[in-house]
Amino acid sequence: MERLGTGIGWRPEIAEAVERMPGVDWVEAVAENVCPGHLPESLRRLRERRVTVIPHGVSLGLGGADRPDEHRLTALAERAEALGAPLVTEHIAFVRAGGPLTASPLLEAGHLLPVPRTRDALDVLCENVRIAQDALPVPLAVENIAALISWPGEELTEGQFLYELADRTGVRLLIDVANLHTNHVNRGEDPAKALAELPLEAIAYVHVAGGFARDGVWHDSHAHPVPQPVLDILTDLAARVSPPGVLLERDENFPEPAVLEGELEAIRAAVAKGRAIREETVTEAAEAVVGSVAAPATDAARQRLGLAQAALLSALVAGTPVPEGFDRVRLGVQARALAGKRADVVAKVAPELPVILKETYRPAFLAYAQRHPMTGGYRRDALDFAGRLLLDGRPEDGRARRELREWWLERSGPVPRSQRPAARMARAARRVLLHR
DSSP: OOOOEEEEEEOGGGHHHHHHOTTOOEEEEEGGGOOTTSOOHHHHHHHHTTOEEEEEOSSOOTTSSSOOOHHHHHHHHHHHHHHTOSOEEEESOEEEEEETTTTEEEEEEEEEEOOOOSHHHHHHHHHHHHHHHHHOSSOEEEEOOOOSOOOTTOOSOHHHHHHHHHHHHOOEEEEEHHHHHHHHHHHOOOHHHHHHHSOGGGEEEEEEOOOEEETTEEEOOSSSOOOHHHHHHHHHHHHHSOOSEEEEOOOSSOOOHHHHHHHHHHHHHHHHHHHHHHHHSOOOOOOOOOOOOOOOOOHHHHHHHHHHHHHHHHHHHSOOOOOTTSOHHHHHHHHHHHHHHHHHHHHHHSTHHHHHHGGGHHHHHHHHHHHOOOOSOHHHHHHHHHHHHHHTTOOSSHHHHHHHHHHHHHHHSSSOOOOSHHHHHHHHHHHHHHTO
Protein backbone atom coordinates (compact mmCIF):
# COMPACT_ATOMS: atom_id res chain seq x y z
CA MET A 1 0.00 0.00 0.00
CA GLU A 2 1.25 3.48 -0.91
CA ARG A 3 2.55 5.49 2.04
CA LEU A 4 0.44 8.64 2.16
CA GLY A 5 1.68 10.42 5.29
CA THR A 6 -0.37 13.15 6.97
CA GLY A 7 -3.28 14.72 5.10
CA ILE A 8 -6.31 16.95 5.43
CA GLY A 9 -9.75 16.96 3.86
CA TRP A 10 -9.81 19.43 0.96
CA ARG A 11 -12.86 21.70 1.08
CA PRO A 12 -13.51 24.81 -1.07
CA GLU A 13 -13.76 27.01 2.05
CA ILE A 14 -10.17 26.21 3.10
CA ALA A 15 -8.65 25.45 -0.31
CA GLU A 16 -6.10 28.29 -0.26
CA ALA A 17 -5.12 27.57 3.34
CA VAL A 18 -4.58 23.88 2.52
CA GLU A 19 -2.30 24.81 -0.38
CA ARG A 20 -0.11 26.90 1.94
CA MET A 21 -0.24 24.51 4.91
CA PRO A 22 3.16 23.00 5.76
CA GLY A 23 3.54 19.26 6.12
CA VAL A 24 0.41 18.27 4.17
CA ASP A 25 1.37 15.20 2.16
CA TRP A 26 -2.02 14.46 0.58
CA VAL A 27 -5.65 15.54 0.53
CA GLU A 28 -9.04 13.92 0.21
CA ALA A 29 -11.94 15.51 -1.71
CA VAL A 30 -15.63 14.61 -1.52
CA ALA A 31 -16.16 12.85 -4.85
CA GLU A 32 -19.67 14.18 -5.47
CA ASN A 33 -18.39 17.76 -5.15
CA VAL A 34 -15.79 17.36 -7.91
CA CYS A 35 -16.60 17.67 -11.62
CA PRO A 36 -14.04 15.68 -13.65
CA GLY A 37 -14.12 18.10 -16.58
CA HIS A 38 -13.84 21.21 -14.41
CA LEU A 39 -11.50 20.47 -11.54
CA PRO A 40 -11.12 23.35 -9.08
CA GLU A 41 -7.92 25.32 -9.73
CA SER A 42 -6.75 24.55 -6.20
CA LEU A 43 -6.88 20.79 -6.84
CA ARG A 44 -5.12 21.31 -10.18
CA ARG A 45 -2.29 23.15 -8.47
CA LEU A 46 -1.99 20.46 -5.79
CA ARG A 47 -1.82 17.78 -8.49
CA GLU A 48 0.89 19.76 -10.31
CA ARG A 49 2.88 19.72 -7.06
CA ARG A 50 2.44 15.92 -7.00
CA VAL A 51 0.21 16.06 -3.92
CA THR A 52 -1.97 12.93 -3.90
CA VAL A 53 -5.72 13.62 -4.13
CA ILE A 54 -8.14 10.83 -3.19
CA PRO A 55 -11.88 11.01 -4.04
CA HIS A 56 -14.10 10.07 -1.10
CA GLY A 57 -17.63 9.05 -2.06
CA VAL A 58 -20.69 9.56 0.15
CA SER A 59 -23.68 8.49 -1.97
CA LEU A 60 -23.00 4.99 -3.34
CA GLY A 61 -24.78 3.19 -0.48
CA LEU A 62 -22.76 -0.04 -0.63
CA GLY A 63 -24.54 -1.31 2.49
CA GLY A 64 -27.97 -0.95 0.91
CA ALA A 65 -30.07 -3.88 -0.27
CA ASP A 66 -29.90 -2.90 -3.95
CA ARG A 67 -26.90 -3.46 -6.15
CA PRO A 68 -24.70 -0.38 -6.67
CA ASP A 69 -26.01 2.06 -9.25
CA GLU A 70 -23.99 1.85 -12.48
CA HIS A 71 -24.12 5.61 -13.07
CA ARG A 72 -22.78 6.38 -9.61
CA LEU A 73 -19.98 3.86 -10.09
CA THR A 74 -19.10 5.37 -13.45
CA ALA A 75 -19.02 8.84 -11.91
CA LEU A 76 -16.73 7.65 -9.11
CA ALA A 77 -14.41 5.99 -11.64
CA GLU A 78 -14.26 9.20 -13.69
CA ARG A 79 -13.24 11.20 -10.65
CA ALA A 80 -10.51 8.71 -9.76
CA GLU A 81 -9.08 8.98 -13.26
CA ALA A 82 -9.37 12.78 -13.42
CA LEU A 83 -7.48 13.12 -10.13
CA GLY A 84 -4.92 10.41 -10.88
CA ALA A 85 -5.87 8.84 -7.55
CA PRO A 86 -4.20 5.64 -6.30
CA LEU A 87 -7.51 4.48 -4.78
CA VAL A 88 -11.08 5.60 -4.06
CA THR A 89 -13.02 5.35 -0.82
CA GLU A 90 -16.64 4.94 0.21
CA HIS A 91 -18.65 3.99 3.29
CA ILE A 92 -20.12 0.85 4.82
CA ALA A 93 -23.58 2.38 5.04
CA PHE A 94 -26.97 2.63 3.40
CA VAL A 95 -28.27 6.01 2.25
CA ARG A 96 -31.58 5.10 0.62
CA ALA A 97 -34.18 2.35 0.96
CA GLY A 98 -37.44 1.21 -0.55
CA GLY A 99 -38.21 1.05 -4.25
CA PRO A 100 -39.03 -1.97 -6.45
CA LEU A 101 -37.20 -4.49 -4.24
CA THR A 102 -39.62 -3.85 -1.37
CA ALA A 103 -42.60 -2.51 -3.37
CA SER A 104 -42.49 0.67 -1.30
CA PRO A 105 -41.65 4.33 -1.96
CA LEU A 106 -37.97 5.07 -2.48
CA LEU A 107 -36.66 7.20 0.39
CA GLU A 108 -33.38 9.10 0.68
CA ALA A 109 -31.71 9.54 4.06
CA GLY A 110 -29.33 12.33 3.08
CA HIS A 111 -27.01 10.73 5.62
CA LEU A 112 -24.90 7.63 6.19
CA LEU A 113 -26.88 5.06 8.18
CA PRO A 114 -25.50 1.87 9.76
CA VAL A 115 -26.10 -1.56 8.27
CA PRO A 116 -27.09 -4.39 10.62
CA ARG A 117 -24.14 -6.64 11.47
CA THR A 118 -25.92 -9.77 10.33
CA ARG A 119 -25.02 -12.55 7.91
CA ASP A 120 -27.61 -11.33 5.41
CA ALA A 121 -26.20 -7.80 5.47
CA LEU A 122 -22.63 -9.11 5.20
CA ASP A 123 -23.48 -11.27 2.18
CA VAL A 124 -25.14 -8.33 0.43
CA LEU A 125 -22.31 -5.94 1.30
CA CYS A 126 -19.64 -8.38 0.04
CA GLU A 127 -21.41 -8.76 -3.30
CA ASN A 128 -21.91 -5.00 -3.63
CA VAL A 129 -18.23 -4.40 -2.87
CA ARG A 130 -17.25 -6.97 -5.53
CA ILE A 131 -19.44 -5.18 -8.07
CA ALA A 132 -17.84 -1.84 -7.20
CA GLN A 133 -14.33 -3.27 -7.35
CA ASP A 134 -14.96 -4.61 -10.84
CA ALA A 135 -16.25 -1.22 -12.03
CA LEU A 136 -13.46 0.96 -10.59
CA PRO A 137 -10.05 1.54 -12.22
CA VAL A 138 -8.22 1.65 -8.88
CA PRO A 139 -8.52 -0.21 -5.56
CA LEU A 140 -11.47 0.52 -3.26
CA ALA A 141 -11.32 1.16 0.47
CA VAL A 142 -14.44 1.32 2.65
CA GLU A 143 -14.99 3.23 5.89
CA ASN A 144 -16.64 2.25 9.15
CA ILE A 145 -19.28 4.83 10.07
CA ALA A 146 -20.49 6.51 13.25
CA ALA A 147 -23.98 5.71 14.48
CA LEU A 148 -26.50 6.98 17.00
CA ILE A 149 -28.56 3.81 16.87
CA SER A 150 -28.04 0.05 17.11
CA TRP A 151 -29.83 -2.66 15.17
CA PRO A 152 -31.50 -5.38 17.26
CA GLY A 153 -30.39 -8.97 16.79
CA GLU A 154 -26.88 -8.27 15.45
CA GLU A 155 -24.76 -11.39 14.97
CA LEU A 156 -21.25 -9.92 14.70
CA THR A 157 -19.18 -7.25 16.39
CA GLU A 158 -17.87 -4.39 14.28
CA GLY A 159 -14.37 -5.88 14.23
CA GLN A 160 -15.66 -9.31 13.18
CA PHE A 161 -17.90 -7.76 10.51
CA LEU A 162 -15.01 -5.76 9.01
CA TYR A 163 -12.61 -8.71 9.22
CA GLU A 164 -14.95 -10.98 7.28
CA LEU A 165 -15.63 -8.25 4.72
CA ALA A 166 -11.91 -7.75 4.06
CA ASP A 167 -11.22 -11.49 4.06
CA ARG A 168 -14.00 -12.32 1.60
CA THR A 169 -13.46 -9.45 -0.83
CA GLY A 170 -9.87 -8.27 -0.40
CA VAL A 171 -11.20 -4.71 -0.01
CA ARG A 172 -9.04 -2.21 1.85
CA LEU A 173 -10.31 -0.53 5.01
CA LEU A 174 -10.51 3.16 5.84
CA ILE A 175 -10.62 3.16 9.63
CA ASP A 176 -12.19 6.25 11.19
CA VAL A 177 -11.01 6.40 14.82
CA ALA A 178 -13.47 9.23 15.54
CA ASN A 179 -16.28 6.87 14.52
CA LEU A 180 -14.93 4.21 16.88
CA HIS A 181 -15.13 6.81 19.66
CA THR A 182 -18.67 7.76 18.61
CA ASN A 183 -19.79 4.13 18.72
CA HIS A 184 -18.11 3.74 22.11
CA VAL A 185 -20.14 6.61 23.59
CA ASN A 186 -23.42 5.90 21.77
CA ARG A 187 -23.45 2.11 21.64
CA GLY A 188 -21.07 1.04 24.41
CA GLU A 189 -18.63 -0.61 21.98
CA ASP A 190 -15.01 -0.95 23.09
CA PRO A 191 -12.69 0.67 20.49
CA ALA A 192 -9.71 -1.38 21.71
CA LYS A 193 -11.67 -4.60 21.15
CA ALA A 194 -12.67 -3.43 17.66
CA LEU A 195 -9.04 -2.67 16.79
CA ALA A 196 -7.92 -6.05 18.15
CA GLU A 197 -10.39 -7.82 15.83
CA LEU A 198 -9.55 -5.84 12.69
CA PRO A 199 -7.33 -7.10 9.87
CA LEU A 200 -4.90 -4.23 10.47
CA GLU A 201 -2.80 -5.13 7.45
CA ALA A 202 -5.82 -4.24 5.26
CA ILE A 203 -5.87 -0.59 6.40
CA ALA A 204 -5.55 1.90 3.54
CA TYR A 205 -5.56 4.97 5.78
CA VAL A 206 -7.16 6.51 8.85
CA HIS A 207 -9.64 9.34 9.46
CA VAL A 208 -9.53 11.63 12.49
CA ALA A 209 -12.29 14.16 13.26
CA GLY A 210 -14.03 16.06 16.03
CA GLY A 211 -17.52 16.12 17.42
CA PHE A 212 -19.53 17.10 20.48
CA ALA A 213 -21.62 15.55 23.23
CA ARG A 214 -25.24 16.54 23.89
CA ASP A 215 -27.77 14.80 26.12
CA GLY A 216 -25.52 11.77 26.52
CA VAL A 217 -25.11 11.32 22.76
CA TRP A 218 -21.91 11.94 20.80
CA HIS A 219 -22.47 13.71 17.49
CA ASP A 220 -19.80 13.14 14.85
CA SER A 221 -20.00 16.70 13.54
CA HIS A 222 -16.70 17.17 11.69
CA ALA A 223 -17.08 20.77 12.85
CA HIS A 224 -15.36 20.72 16.24
CA PRO A 225 -11.82 20.16 17.55
CA VAL A 226 -10.47 16.60 17.74
CA PRO A 227 -10.91 15.45 21.37
CA GLN A 228 -8.23 13.61 23.31
CA PRO A 229 -10.11 10.26 23.41
CA VAL A 230 -10.02 10.16 19.60
CA LEU A 231 -6.27 10.84 19.62
CA ASP A 232 -5.86 8.08 22.21
CA ILE A 233 -7.59 5.59 19.89
CA LEU A 234 -5.27 6.74 17.09
CA THR A 235 -2.29 6.05 19.35
CA ASP A 236 -3.68 2.59 20.14
CA LEU A 237 -4.05 1.87 16.42
CA ALA A 238 -0.51 3.12 15.68
CA ALA A 239 0.81 0.91 18.49
CA ARG A 240 -0.59 -2.10 16.62
CA VAL A 241 0.29 -1.18 13.00
CA SER A 242 1.93 1.62 11.03
CA PRO A 243 -0.99 3.35 9.26
CA PRO A 244 -0.15 4.21 5.62
CA GLY A 245 -1.84 7.58 6.05
CA VAL A 246 -3.78 9.65 8.57
CA LEU A 247 -6.16 12.43 7.53
CA LEU A 248 -7.88 15.23 9.46
CA GLU A 249 -11.52 15.78 8.45
CA ARG A 250 -13.26 19.13 8.88
CA ASP A 251 -16.46 19.91 6.97
CA GLU A 252 -17.67 23.21 8.43
CA ASN A 253 -17.15 25.79 11.16
CA PHE A 254 -13.59 26.13 9.90
CA PRO A 255 -11.09 27.68 12.34
CA GLU A 256 -8.02 29.71 11.45
CA PRO A 257 -5.35 27.77 9.51
CA ALA A 258 -3.06 27.83 12.54
CA VAL A 259 -5.65 25.85 14.53
CA LEU A 260 -5.88 23.20 11.83
CA GLU A 261 -2.09 23.04 11.67
CA GLY A 262 -2.07 22.49 15.44
CA GLU A 263 -4.50 19.58 15.06
CA LEU A 264 -2.27 18.06 12.37
CA GLU A 265 0.67 18.29 14.78
CA ALA A 266 -1.39 16.58 17.48
CA ILE A 267 -2.19 13.79 15.01
CA ARG A 268 1.49 13.34 14.17
CA ALA A 269 2.35 13.23 17.86
CA ALA A 270 -0.33 10.58 18.54
CA VAL A 271 1.01 8.42 15.70
CA ALA A 272 4.61 8.87 16.90
CA LYS A 273 3.57 7.87 20.44
CA GLY A 274 1.94 4.72 19.11
CA ARG A 275 4.96 3.91 16.97
CA ALA A 276 7.23 4.16 20.03
CA ILE A 277 4.96 1.77 21.93
CA ARG A 278 4.97 -0.65 18.99
CA GLU A 279 8.74 -0.61 18.69
CA GLU A 280 9.08 -1.44 22.37
CA THR A 281 6.66 -4.33 22.17
CA VAL A 282 7.67 -7.75 20.89
CA THR A 283 4.89 -9.03 18.64
CA GLU A 284 4.45 -11.94 16.36
CA ALA A 285 4.13 -11.18 12.67
CA ALA A 286 0.50 -11.11 11.64
CA GLU A 287 -0.64 -13.40 8.87
CA ALA A 288 -1.70 -11.59 5.71
CA VAL A 289 -5.37 -11.52 4.89
CA VAL A 290 -6.11 -13.84 1.99
CA GLY A 291 -9.27 -12.92 0.17
CA SER A 292 -11.65 -15.84 -0.28
CA VAL A 293 -14.43 -16.09 -2.78
CA ALA A 294 -17.67 -14.58 -1.50
CA ALA A 295 -20.80 -16.40 -2.57
CA PRO A 296 -23.35 -14.12 -4.24
CA ALA A 297 -26.03 -12.77 -1.95
CA THR A 298 -29.38 -14.42 -2.55
CA ASP A 299 -32.36 -12.40 -3.72
CA ALA A 300 -34.09 -13.44 -0.49
CA ALA A 301 -31.25 -11.95 1.59
CA ARG A 302 -31.46 -8.70 -0.36
CA GLN A 303 -35.21 -8.53 0.14
CA ARG A 304 -34.97 -9.24 3.88
CA LEU A 305 -32.32 -6.55 4.25
CA GLY A 306 -34.27 -4.15 2.04
CA LEU A 307 -37.46 -4.52 4.07
CA ALA A 308 -35.59 -3.95 7.34
CA GLN A 309 -33.78 -0.88 6.02
CA ALA A 310 -36.95 0.56 4.48
CA ALA A 311 -38.82 0.18 7.77
CA LEU A 312 -36.02 1.92 9.69
CA LEU A 313 -35.60 4.76 7.21
CA SER A 314 -39.36 5.30 6.99
CA ALA A 315 -39.51 5.63 10.78
CA LEU A 316 -36.67 8.16 10.68
CA VAL A 317 -37.87 10.39 7.85
CA ALA A 318 -41.59 9.69 7.37
CA GLY A 319 -42.83 9.25 10.93
CA THR A 320 -43.99 5.65 10.55
CA PRO A 321 -43.94 3.37 13.63
CA VAL A 322 -40.57 2.48 15.13
CA PRO A 323 -39.57 -1.08 14.12
CA GLU A 324 -39.53 -3.61 16.93
CA GLY A 325 -36.32 -3.77 18.94
CA PHE A 326 -35.07 -0.23 18.28
CA ASP A 327 -34.59 2.38 21.00
CA ARG A 328 -37.40 4.90 20.44
CA VAL A 329 -35.53 7.73 22.17
CA ARG A 330 -32.39 7.20 20.08
CA LEU A 331 -34.46 7.01 16.89
CA GLY A 332 -36.03 10.32 17.85
CA VAL A 333 -32.59 11.88 18.28
CA GLN A 334 -31.49 10.48 14.92
CA ALA A 335 -34.67 11.68 13.19
CA ARG A 336 -34.19 15.22 14.48
CA ALA A 337 -30.54 15.14 13.44
CA LEU A 338 -31.49 14.04 9.92
CA ALA A 339 -34.08 16.82 9.61
CA GLY A 340 -31.59 19.38 10.88
CA LYS A 341 -28.98 18.20 8.40
CA ARG A 342 -31.52 18.45 5.56
CA ALA A 343 -32.26 22.04 6.54
CA ASP A 344 -28.56 22.90 6.68
CA VAL A 345 -27.66 21.28 3.36
CA VAL A 346 -30.67 22.73 1.52
CA ALA A 347 -29.60 26.16 2.80
CA LYS A 348 -26.19 25.54 1.21
CA VAL A 349 -27.37 24.25 -2.17
CA ALA A 350 -30.14 26.89 -2.34
CA PRO A 351 -28.73 29.85 -0.37
CA GLU A 352 -31.46 32.14 -1.72
CA LEU A 353 -34.11 30.40 0.40
CA PRO A 354 -32.85 31.59 3.81
CA VAL A 355 -32.42 35.06 2.30
CA ILE A 356 -36.00 35.14 1.02
CA LEU A 357 -37.60 33.49 4.06
CA LYS A 358 -35.29 35.04 6.68
CA GLU A 359 -35.86 33.78 10.22
CA THR A 360 -38.84 31.67 9.12
CA TYR A 361 -36.69 29.41 6.91
CA ARG A 362 -35.53 26.86 9.45
CA PRO A 363 -38.80 26.31 11.38
CA ALA A 364 -40.69 26.16 8.09
CA PHE A 365 -38.29 23.59 6.65
CA LEU A 366 -38.28 21.44 9.79
CA ALA A 367 -42.08 21.39 9.77
CA TYR A 368 -42.01 20.45 6.08
CA ALA A 369 -39.46 17.67 6.72
CA GLN A 370 -41.73 16.03 9.30
CA ARG A 371 -44.37 15.35 6.65
CA HIS A 372 -42.34 15.10 3.45
CA PRO A 373 -39.40 12.67 3.31
CA MET A 374 -36.64 13.30 0.81
CA THR A 375 -37.07 11.17 -2.32
CA GLY A 376 -34.41 12.79 -4.51
CA GLY A 377 -31.29 14.86 -4.00
CA TYR A 378 -30.98 18.03 -1.98
CA ARG A 379 -31.64 20.31 -4.96
CA ARG A 380 -34.89 18.47 -5.62
CA ASP A 381 -35.65 18.80 -1.91
CA ALA A 382 -35.19 22.57 -2.09
CA LEU A 383 -37.59 22.83 -5.04
CA ASP A 384 -40.19 20.60 -3.38
CA PHE A 385 -39.99 22.63 -0.17
CA ALA A 386 -40.46 25.93 -2.01
CA GLY A 387 -43.29 24.49 -4.09
CA ARG A 388 -45.09 23.24 -0.99
CA LEU A 389 -44.83 26.65 0.68
CA LEU A 390 -46.32 28.32 -2.40
CA LEU A 391 -49.17 25.80 -2.60
CA ASP A 392 -49.95 26.57 1.04
CA GLY A 393 -50.04 30.32 0.30
CA ARG A 394 -46.82 31.03 2.16
CA PRO A 395 -44.88 32.97 3.12
CA GLU A 396 -47.51 35.37 4.36
CA ASP A 397 -45.45 38.40 3.37
CA GLY A 398 -46.48 39.21 -0.22
CA ARG A 399 -43.07 40.42 -1.38
CA ALA A 400 -41.33 37.31 0.00
CA ARG A 401 -43.96 35.09 -1.65
CA ARG A 402 -43.37 36.75 -5.03
CA GLU A 403 -39.59 36.36 -4.66
CA LEU A 404 -40.01 32.71 -3.73
CA ARG A 405 -42.30 32.13 -6.70
CA GLU A 406 -39.78 33.71 -9.06
CA TRP A 407 -37.00 31.58 -7.56
CA TRP A 408 -39.07 28.41 -7.96
CA LEU A 409 -40.10 29.20 -11.56
CA GLU A 410 -36.49 29.94 -12.47
CA ARG A 411 -35.32 26.49 -11.35
CA SER A 412 -38.25 24.12 -11.68
CA GLY A 413 -38.48 23.90 -15.47
CA PRO A 414 -36.56 21.48 -17.71
CA VAL A 415 -34.24 24.32 -18.76
CA PRO A 416 -33.49 27.72 -17.19
CA ARG A 417 -35.79 30.50 -18.27
CA SER A 418 -34.41 32.68 -21.02
CA GLN A 419 -32.41 35.71 -19.88
CA ARG A 420 -32.76 37.55 -23.18
CA PRO A 421 -33.97 41.13 -22.68
CA ALA A 422 -37.26 40.53 -24.52
CA ALA A 423 -38.11 37.49 -22.42
CA ARG A 424 -37.20 39.28 -19.20
CA MET A 425 -39.36 42.28 -20.16
CA ALA A 426 -42.31 39.99 -20.95
CA ARG A 427 -42.02 38.34 -17.54
CA ALA A 428 -41.83 41.72 -15.85
CA ALA A 429 -44.94 42.88 -17.75
CA ARG A 430 -46.85 39.78 -16.69
CA ARG A 431 -45.92 40.43 -13.07
CA VAL A 432 -47.21 43.99 -13.31
CA LEU A 433 -50.49 42.86 -14.85
CA LEU A 434 -50.94 40.11 -12.25
CA HIS A 435 -50.44 42.51 -9.34
CA ARG A 436 -52.79 45.26 -10.57
